[in-house]
Amino acid sequence: MHWLKKVGIGVAGVTGVAVIGATGFLMTFNPNDYKSQIIDWVKTNKQRTLAINGEIKLTVYPQIGFKVSDVSLSEHASAVQFAKLGELQLGVQLMPLLSKKVIVDSLDVDGLQVRVTRDAKGVFNFADLLEKSTDDTSSSQKLEMKVALVSLKNSQAAWQDEMTDRAALVSKLNVTATDIDPSKGATLKADGLVSTGPISNPKAQVDGKFAVSTAVAMDSSTGLIEAKQLVASFDGAAAGQKGLKVATEGNVSLLNGNTSIKPLKLTLDQSTAGQQVKATVNAAAFALTGGAIDLQQLALDANLSQGGNSVVANAKLPTLVFKDGKLNASDIALNANLSGNGNKATIKGQLAAIGLAGQQLNIGKMALNLQGNFADKQVQTQINGPIAVGLDALHVQLPQLQTSGRIQLKGMPASSWQLAGSIDAAIKAQTVSTKLNGKLDASNLNLQAEVKQFARPTFKANLSLDALDVDRYVTKSAASVKAGAASTASADNQVLIPDLPVFHNLTGTADVKIGRLQRAPWVVNDVSVHFEAVPGLWKVAPFSAKVFQGQVKAGVSANWGTTPSFTVSPEVSGLALGELLKTLSGDDKISGKANASGQVSFSGKTLAGIKQSLNGNLKVKVADGAIKGISMIDTVQKAQSSINSLREKAKTGASATAKTEFSDLSASFQLTNGVAKNSDLSMIAPLLKASGSGQFNIPASTIDYNALGGVEYKKDAGALGGVNVPVHIGGTFTQPTFTVDYASVAKQILQNKLNVDTKAIEDKAKADLAAQQEKLKQSADAQKAKLNDQVKGEQDKLKDKLKGLLGK
Numbered sequence: 001m002h003w004l005k006k007v008g009i010g011v012a013g014v015t016g017v018a019v020i021g022a023t024g025f026l027m028t029f030n031p032n033d034y035k036s037q038i039i040d041w042v043k044t045n046k047q048r049t050l051a052i053n054g055e056i057k058l059t060v061y062p063q064i065g066f067k068v069s070d071v072s073l074s075e076h077a078s079a080v081q082f083a084k085l086g087e088l089q090l091g092v093q094l095m096p097l098l099s100k101k102v103i104v105d106s107l108d109v110d111g112l113q114v115r116v117t118r119d120a121k122g123v124f125n126f127a128d129l130l131e132k133s134t135d136d137t138s139s140s141q142k143l144e145m146k147v148a149l150v151s152l153k154n155s156q157a158a159w160q161d162e163m164t165d166r167a168a169l170v171s172k173l174n175v176t177a178t179d180i181d182p183s184k185g186a187t188l189k190a191d192g193l194v195s196t197g198p199i200s201n202p203k204a205q206v207d208g209k210f211a212v213s214t215a216v217a218m219d220s221s222t223g224l225i226e227a228k229q230l231v232a233s234f235d236g237a238a239a240g241q242k243g244l245k246v247a248t249e250g251n252v253s254l255l256n257g258n259t260s261i262k263p264l265k266l267t268l269d270q271s272t273a274g275q276q277v278k279a280t281v282n283a284a285a286f287a288l289t290g291g292a293i294d295l296q297q298l299a300l301d302a303n304l305s306q307g308g309n310s311v312v313a314n315a316k317l318p319t320l321v322f323k324d325g326k327l328n329a330s331d332i333a334l335n336a337n338l339s340g341n342g343n344k345a346t347i348k349g350q351l352a353a354i355g356l357a358g359q360q361l362n363i364g365k366m367a368l369n370l371q372g373n374f375a376d377k378q379v380q381t382q383i384n385g386p387i388a389v390g391l392d393a394l395h396v397q398l399p400q401l402q403t404s405g406r407i408q409l410k411g412m413p414a415s416s417w418q419l420a421g422s423i424d425a426a427i428k429a430q431t432v433s434t435k436l437n438g439k440l441d442a443s444n445l446n447l448q449a450e451v452k453q454f455a456r457p458t459f460k461a462n463l464s465l466d467a468l469d470v471d472r473y474v475t476k477s478a479a480s481v482k483a484g485a486a487s488t489a490s491a492d493n494q495v496l497i498p499d500l501p502v503f504h505n506l507t508g509t510a511d512v513k514i515g516r517l518q519r520a521p522w523v524v525n526d527v528s529v530h531f532e533a534v535p536g537l538w539k540v541a542p543f544s545a546k547v548f549q550g551q552v553k554a555g556v557s558a559n560w561g562t563t564p565s566f567t568v569s570p571e572v573s574g575l576a577l578g579e580l581l582k583t584l585s586g587d588d589k590i591s592g593k594a595n596a597s598g599q600v601s602f603s604g605k606t607l608a609g610i611k612q613s614l615n616g617n618l619k620v621k622v623a624d625g626a627i628k629g630i631s632m633i634d635t636v637q638k639a640q641s642s643i644n645s646l647r648e649k650a651k652t653g654a655s656a657t658a659k660t661e662f663s664d665l666s667a668s669f670q671l672t673n674g675v676a677k678n679s680d681l682s683m684i685a686p687l688l689k690a691s692g693s694g695q696f697n698i699p700a701s702t703i704d705y706n707a708l709g710g711v712e713y714k715k716d717a718g719a720l721g722g723v724n725v726p727v728h729i730g731g732t733f734t735q736p737t738f739t740v741d742y743a744s745v746a747k748q749i750l751q752n753k754l755n756v757d758t759k760a761i762e763d764k765a766k767a768d769l770a771a772q773q774e775k776l777k778q779s780a781d782a783q784k785a786k787l788n789d790q791v792k793g794e795q796d797k798l799k800d801k802l803k804g805l806l807g808k
Contacts, residue, residue, distance in 0.1 A: 103147075360388070724744070
């Protein structure tokens with residue numbers, strides 16, 4: 001061991017001498033004397049301009065220290081700046097250098113600025129720096145290196161790529177790395193600002209701050225690199241969304257080009273004015289192997305809140321594998337809770353047999369269940385069937401859709417449906433089509449529909465229903481009750497027809513058939529509608545239905561100009577007029593079977609405007625009916641029985657029991673600015689015929705009409721035969737008045753009575769004269785007969801005498 005001690009002393013002595021020698025050299029060496037040589041070498045060999053404006057400083061034992069400031073480097077063969085350094089300070093332990101080991105105590109960099117570009121041909125602006133010099137004779141012998149601390153402060157890196165029209169900037173960059181061993185790893189922390197986007201707008205896609213921290217471990221024997229406890233975050237704007245906070249956590253392993261993360265956690269938090277989004281993605285394991293992605297035990301949780309509304313959702317799937325352009329996933333369990341404005345809903349479901357090949361996503365089975373309370377509605381529905389989605393064209397297909405459910409409105413019976421069919425939605429092509437059939441409540445439903453061009457929709461639809469009870473789906477709110485009690489003038493001026501974009505943009509056709517349509521108090525049967533629309537013009541032709549025991553056909557057109565205008569061409573036959581009027585106004589003023597035809601046009605957005613714009617013509621014929629409120633026969637009889645007490649005219653309201661029955665009534669009306677005029681009323685009734693003329697002012701709801709009823713000359717008419725009853729109908733539609741000209745009626749009755757009495761006297765005189773004449777005739781005949789008898793007697797006596805005389 002004695003020799004070992006001597007060797008140790010010798011080595012120490014040599015080392016000491018070397019250190020003393022190196023120290024002496026460094027103390028006398030001034031690196032600033034070599035600035036110009038370094039600058040010239042860079043200019044000659046790299047065609048770049050190097051500027052070292054600050055002083056180069058060296059330190060000695062126990063560290064070899066190096067410090068330089070204010071350094072810049074230009075682009076290749078250009079005066080444009082490539083990189084700039086504010087200050088660099090390096091401290092290397094001296095003793096390990098003797099063993100060809102480099103142990104850096106610290107490397108501090110402040111104010112580094114680098115600008116990296118790639119031109120349209122794919123050439124980087126630092127490519128020349130990677131080329132080796134022809135006089136490079138540096139040794140290839142490996143050095144062992146360790147770094148205790150690297151600190152990068154207030155630095156910036158800019159990237160500009162003309163090939164992809166992309167730019168990026170990392171600024172205010174701070175990096176701290178400790179315990180750096182190229183064969184084992186390091187601990188790393190970094191933060192700064194980052195922005196990306198096209199060259200013309202480099203902050204358009206991403207703009208915010210980021211932070212990263214991890215412990216990097218490396219195994220030089222296997223090539224394994226691990227980033228343990230990796231935490232990365234971003235706070236800013238991305239993809240047009242502001243207020244984003246994104247973070248990821250996990251243990252990352254890199255080996256032979258493969259990546260795995262166990263576990264993986266990704267969080268998203270976004271807060272903007274009145275809106276907050278929170279989402280978390282967890283996976284027990286994430287693996288990227290040879291282009292294949294494998295996720296195990298994936299769970300997604302999301303929370304969205306906005307303006308008092310919120311959505312809380314989660315999804316779980318055991319496995320998800322993407323390989324060779326195909327994705328396969330195990331069953332996905334879905335849950336979501338929605339709430340807001342007093343509404344609540346829960347969605348539960350499952351997706352199974354999930355596969356993605358290229359741009360085609362197929363879900364072999366979908367089962368969703370929705371339950372919710374929406375204001376006064378309770379809804380429950382189930383949706384089942386496979387789904388196919390073309391991701392490139394955003395083409396969604398549900399070829400075997402099945403849905404069922406029920407809806408309960410407060411105070412109303414529950415409504416249910418059970419439908420099957422298909423839905424085909426091509427979002428990019430802007431087309432949606434559906435075929436559905438099944439049950440809506442107790443009614444059979446069949447629907448075929450297609451919509452194209454969402455901005456300016458074009459549609460085609462065909463709907464048939466056995467029955468539709470609208471009252472099941474519509475509630476009468478307190479607001480509507482108050483509105484009904486509002487003044488007529490106020491109601492007339494309310495906007496009934498708002499100016500909606502659909503009026504000006506809609507194009508398409510629809511055919512609707514409903515066996516029985518009910519909206520209390522209306523019941524309409526055999527409804528058939530053909531609807532056509534082009535922008536600004538809608539037509540319903542034909543329309544047909546059975547209502548109030550009659551048949552209604554009509555053609556309707558609507559022109560949606562600045563002021564909407566409408567034309568209606570009705571054709572009515574066999575309509576129970578009394579039922580119609582009672583439904584409309586609560587009182588059947590006129591009854592009978594009505595036929596009507598004509599054309600009516602109107603325009604406006606308010607009821608008042610519509611009333612004032614009514615124009616057109618209408619012909620009405622009513623058979624076997626009655627006019628309630630007045631009996632013309634009773635009026636004449638009353639006049640006859642109380643002539644002495646009559647006033648010249650008497651004005652009365654409508655009688656609840658009086659009526660004028662008729663077998664036939666016809667009239668035609670000419671509508672001008674809401675006023676309906678008539679001059680050809682004709683009514684035929686037992687013992688009575690009537691005519692009339694006048695007008696009905698629809699905007700003012702007033703009547704000004706004169707009717708003249710005449711009693712026919714018949715055997716049972718008596719003194720009433722030929723009497724005409726003048727009646728003026730006035731007042732309003734809801735409270736009409738009847739003014740009868742009794743003086744005229746009485747005068748006619750008296751004249752009739754006088755005519756009757758005169759004729760009776762004449763007839764009696766004639767009868768008496770005839771009787772006297774007959775009596776005189778009879779007396780003359782008797783005298784003549786007696787005289788004849790006497791003459792004959794005398795003649796007989798004379799004959800007897802003659803016989804006697806001759807006989808003698």
